[in-house]
Amino acid sequence: MARGPLETCHSPSTPLFLSLSPGRDLSDGSQGENFLEPKENTNMYRTLAHGANQRSLRWGIVLSFAILLGGISYAVSSVQGPPLLRAGQHVMRRSHESGRWQRLHTPFSGVRQLVADMEDSSVIYAATDQGLYRSDDGGETWQRVPTGIRPEPETITAVAAVGDRLFIGTLEGLWLSRDGGRRWQRATNGLPERILPLVIQVAPSHPSTVYVGTERDGIFRSHDGGIHWQAGNRGLPHAVGAAPVTPVEHLLIDPTNENVVYVATEVNGLYKSTDGGEHWRPINHGLPGLFPYRTYHPLITIDPRSPQTLFAVLGYPVHSHKVENIVYRSTDGGGHWRAIHELSPNVRFTSLTIDPLNGTQLLIGYEGGVVTVSATSPPLPTRRSPRLNEMGTAADMDIGDIAVLQDGDGTLAHLFNLEGQTLDLVLSRGRYRGSVRRLIFDTNLGERLNLRRNDMVPVELPFAFPFFRESFTRINVGSNGNVTLGTLRDRIARPNMSVFASRPRIAVLWDDYDPPAAPEDGGVFVRVETNHVVITWNKVPETNQSDANTFQVVLFRNGTIRMSYLEVDNPTGGLIGVSPGGEDANAIVDVRFEEDAGRTFPGRPVAEFFDGQLDLETIGRRFYASHPDIYDFLVVWGGSAILNGTGFGFAFYRPIQNDARGIGLPVGSFGGSPRAFGSDGRLQGVLNMNSLRFYPSDPHQNVPGLGTNSTLDILGQEAGHRWLAFVEFRDGNRNSNELLGRDFAHWSFFFDSDASEMEGNDWRDNGDGSFTTIAATERYSALDQYVMGLRSAADVADFFFIRNPSRQQTCFDPAMEGRDCPPQLNVTTSGTRVDVSLDQIIQAEGPRVPPAGQAPTSFRQAFILVVPEGDERLMDDVEKLDRIRRAWEAFFHEATDGRGTIITRLTDGS
Numbered sequence: 012m013a014r015g016p017l018e019t020c021h022s023p024s025t026p027l028f029l030s031l032s033p034g035r036d037l038s039d040g041s042q043g044e045n046f047l048e049p050k051e052n053t054n055m056y057r058t059l060a061h062g063a064n065q066r067s068l069r070w071g072i073v074l075s076f077a078i079l080l081g082g083i084s085y086a087v088s089s090v091q092g093p094p095l096l097r098a099g100q101h102v103m104r105r106s107h108e109s110g111r112w113q114r115l116h117t118p119f120s121g122v123r124q125l126v127a128d129m130e131d132s133s134v135i136y137a138a139t140d141q142g143l144y145r146s147d148d149g150g151e152t153w154q155r156v157p158t159g160i161r162p163e164p165e166t167i168t169a170v171a172a173v174g175d176r177l178f179i180g181t182l183e184g185l186w187l188s189r190d191g192g193r194r195w196q197r198a199t200n201g202l203p204e205r206i207l208p209l210v211i212q213v214a215p216s217h218p219s220t221v222y223v224g225t226e227r228d229g230i231f232r233s234h235d236g237g238i239h240w241q242a243g244n245r246g247l248p249h250a251v252g253a254a255p256v257t258p259v260e261h262l263l264i265d266p267t268n269e270n271v272v273y274v275a276t277e278v279n280g281l282y283k284s285t286d287g288g289e290h291w292r293p294i295n296h297g298l299p300g301l302f303p304y305r306t307y308h309p310l311i312t313i314d315p316r317s318p319q320t321l322f323a324v325l326g327y328p329v330h331s332h333k334v335e336n337i338v339y340r341s342t343d344g345g346g347h348w349r350a351i352h353e354l355s356p357n358v359r360f361t362s363l364t365i366d367p368l369n370g371t372q373l374l375i376g377y378e379g380g381v382v383t384v385s386a387t388s389p390p391l392p393t394r395r396s397p398r399l400n401e402m403g404t405a406a407d408m409d410i411g412d413i414a415v416l417q418d419g420d421g422t423l424a425h426l427f428n429l430e431g432q433t434l435d436l437v438l439s440r441g442r443y444r445g446s447v448r449r450l451i452f453d454t455n456l457g458e459r460l461n462l463r464r465n466d467m468v469p470v471e472l473p474f475a476f477p478f479f480r481e482s483f484t485r486i487n488v489g490s491n492g493n494v495t496l497g498t499l500r501d502r503i504a505r506p507n508m509s510v511f512a513s514r515p516r517i518a519v520l521w522d523d524y525d526p527p528a529a530p531e532d533g534g535v536f537v538r539v540e541t542n543h544v545v546i547t548w549n550k551v552p553e554t555n556q557s558d559a560n561t562f563q564v565v566l567f568r569n570g571t572i573r574m575s576y577l578e579v580d581n582p583t584g585g586l587i588g589v590s591p592g593g594e595d596a597n598a599i600v601d602v603r604f605e606e607d608a609g610r611t612f613p614g615r616p617v618a619e620f621f622d623g624q625l626d627l628e629t630i631g632r633r634f635y636a637s638h639p640d641i642y643d644f645l646v647v648w649g650g651s652a653i654l655n656g657t658g659f660g661f662a663f664y665r666p667i668q669n670d671a672r673g674i675g676l677p678v679g680s681f682g683g684s685p686r687a688f689g690s691d692g693r694l695q696g697v698l699n700m701n702s703l704r705f706y707p708s709d710p711h712q713n714v715p716g717l718g719t720n721s722t723l724d725i726l727g728q729e730a731g732h733r734w735l736a737f738v739e740f741r742d743g744n745r746n747s748n749e750l751l752g753r754d755f756a757h758w759s760f761f762f763d764s765d766a767s768e769m770e771g772n773d774w775r776d777n778g779d780g781s782f783t784t785i786a787a788t789e790r791y792s793a794l795d796q797y798v799m800g801l802r803s804a805a806d807v808a809d810f811f812f813i814r815n816p817s818r819q820q821t822c823f824d825p826a827m828e829g830r831d832c833p834p835q836l837n838v839t840t841s842g843t844r845v846d847v848s849l850d851q852i853i854q855a856e857g858p859r860v861p862p863a864g865q866a867p868t869s870f871r872q873a874f875i876l877v878v879p880e881g882d883e884r885l886m887d888d889v890e891k892l893d894r895i896r897r898a899w900e901a902f903f904h905e906a907t908d909g910r911g912t913i914i915t916r917l918t919d920g921s
């Protein structure tokens with residue numbers, strides 16, 4: 012093969028001999044020292060044999076190359092050595108001995124793709140922010156391939172290689188070389204000027220067919236190896252911003268048919284064409300539907316052994332502070348999808364592939380490593396709807412302008428709901444199957460144990476008790492409603508997820524109890540029989556409480572566990588579950604035992620924590636059963652008795668619908684539409700403000716642990732998420748999200764946001780290349796007000812952010828390089844000031860529609876308080892919440908410079 016002039020750089024790593032695993036795709040999963048564990052089964056899998064005939068080897072090369080060319084980027088697999096991977100923006104390899112991944116030290120950074128030559132899989136190309144690189148020795152050394160495109164080195168956004176024929180995407184368009192990179196020419200025949208390619212794919216079954224996905228111009232196809240191009244966008248959705256068609260970062264071609272193509276869109280899910288891109292249709296049956304805002308483009312891959320089998324990873328933003336990452340599988344070419352794994356939330360996954368060395372598992376890469384999950388796992392169970400009391404109860408009432416909903420059965424909040432019932436866990440092949448039935452309670456309690464607070468005593472068993480895949484003849488009974496197995500004992504008062512997962516444990520109802528404070532006939536009892544043991548916590552109060560809790564566990568010789576709950580007074584804070592030990596908290600499978608009855612759980616820690624998480628849809632339906640549909644937002648609070656009302660995040664905004672354009676959000680309904688919450692159509696979103704117990708009495712006082720945020724600031728941010736902060740801006744020939752920070756839903760730490768409630772900081776330019784933060788979380792800025800529809804474009808001055816700041820920090824996502832940090836005062840950094848105008852945002856997102864003057868400026872909110880039925884703290888909570896409500900109306904008006912109004916009165920709509 013003819014090669015162009017090279018600049019040789021050495022990468023210090025051991026030699027790596029690369030070839031293709033027969034019949035397998037090149038892949039890009041990545042795994043570092045930090046591990047993110049999936050929340051479903053990841054058992055051991057068989058290893059594929061390395062032998063194959065020549066035909067299957069050629070098949071593997073062609074297919075692997077085709078998949079590699081997608082924006083996902085995949086591993087370069089090895090028969091004799093470990094694979095080479097792209098992990099986020101880095102190159103990593105898997106150790107042949109340990110199977111762990113190590114980051115390679117390369118002469119470049121900002122890796123966008125890592126691909127193998129279609130005709131010679133030992134040749135690897137890297138598309139990077141610092142140019143195009145090639146390795147002929149499996150990553151041991153890298154040579155830069157000069158393109159001659161100015162400025163040099165050029166950012167390479169995509170690459171494909173078929174022998175001497177190379178395609179690259181740059182900020183200056185699509186370029187083609189026919190002599191291995193010696194000479195380059197721009198591809199123009201049928202292409203718009205200065206398109207920005209994001210993915211280039213060559214059809215495995217017909218290498219002269221090439222597809223290109225772009226940032227603003229959709230998809231183009233060439234039938235003649237890149238000489239002539241034709242657009243193919245009919246049926247693809249509109250972009251969120253100003254572009255006429257969705258950006259396309261990930262594109263996949265059926266390995267047996269060059270006319271069958273799959274693409275991932277920015278917020279509309281997956282699309283498929285069966286006629287070479289002439290027409291497209293959505294294939295989202297079983298997927299979440301329209302995204303409320305941009306996250307990462309869905310990841311897709313195909314099973315080379317069965318091209319009708321597809322896998323996808325979607326990061327769906329369920330609310331303003333949680334992106335839910337789910338793995339889906341389709342066995343009919345995208346016609347239907349089923350969820351098979353739940354991954355850790357709020358991780359920006361960058362790659363998906365079938366493991367080239369084990370076709371029964373998936374590699375899912377992210378900036379810090381890889382998650383390995385089974386490709387053959389059964390679908391996740393669909394939870395049954397809980398019992399609903401949507402008509403309310405006599406205890407529901409409006410107290411002033413606070414709507415009070417009382418929960419007596421765990422309908423509105425995740426309260427303990429197994430009183431008067433028995434939970435059976437039946438062991439089979441190391442896994443438990445759960446079922447719930449009417450109460451069975453053994454009244455022969457046995458011997459009372461002498462247990463103090465936070466105490467445990469050993470009990471010897473007359474039989475070997477099977478537990479997951481081990482057996483135990485000794486248990487330890489604890490005062491706090493749990494049992495450990497073996498010799499390990501602990502004295503942890505309240506549930507701790509890490510401790511729960513790390514040791515063999517049965518949590519019957521783990522909470523902080525005080526057995527010595529029980530009445531004379533109360534305490535903790537044990538009765539040992541030849542084929543079972545009965546352990547009972549009888550009339551045991553919580554520490555410093557006057558309640559009484561009676562529950563029991565029976566351990567049978569065959570491994571069955573029977574937990575029974577006669578009377579439980581504590582509605583929140585308890586944990587029920589089983590753990591084999593040896594795991595961390597990320598491995599815990601979160602369940603709802605009553606709803607998941609009949610389910611067989613994975614052989615890992617399984618737990619239900621009654622944390623009081625608020626069920627927003629049920630709360631909404633209950634509220635609208637007695638209130639008119641006149642509210643734009645519901646603001647939901649848990650009473651002080653609620654332990655944690657959100658489940659994830661301190662507080663959040665749940666988007667329901669958006670009708671404004673030009674603000675970085677798609678237009679439409681999300682997550683069930685207003686009707687799922689009981690509204691006939693007016694409701695725009697719901698704020699989950701968590702439990703009142705976290706907030707100080709003075710709403711102007713900062714909330715402990717939340718930096719510069721008062722109660723009103725938190726309300727300001729969550730209410731602001733109706734519109735903010737999601738906008739990109741046009742930076743030269745591409746859109747940039749550098750104004751954005753955490754979850755791409757807040758302003759960047761390095762953005763001069765004028766102390767916006769949506770984070771960022773008020774930065775002072777010191778005039779010497781340094782900058783200092785002087786204020787934070789005080790107002791809605793002029794830019795905020797424009798996006799909210801409260802200020803005209805003419806009234807918004809230019810603003811700036813700091814590029815390449817000297818302050819190096821990591822807060823949540825290492826790839827964000829500190830942009831996702833919360834606001835902080837008196838921070839100084841140096842860097843490059845980049846001024847941005849509102850016109851640049853309009854170029855990227857389009858003008859705001861409706862504009863200021865036509866957009867609404869007054870918004871009605873209903874404050875809802877959810878409490879356990881009969882809660883003695885109700886009136887104290889109502890008084891506290893009413894102070895917040897009244898202060899919030901004044902705060903919003905002032906924070907919008909008098910341009911916006913919040914109305915929180917409960918009225919009859921007349």
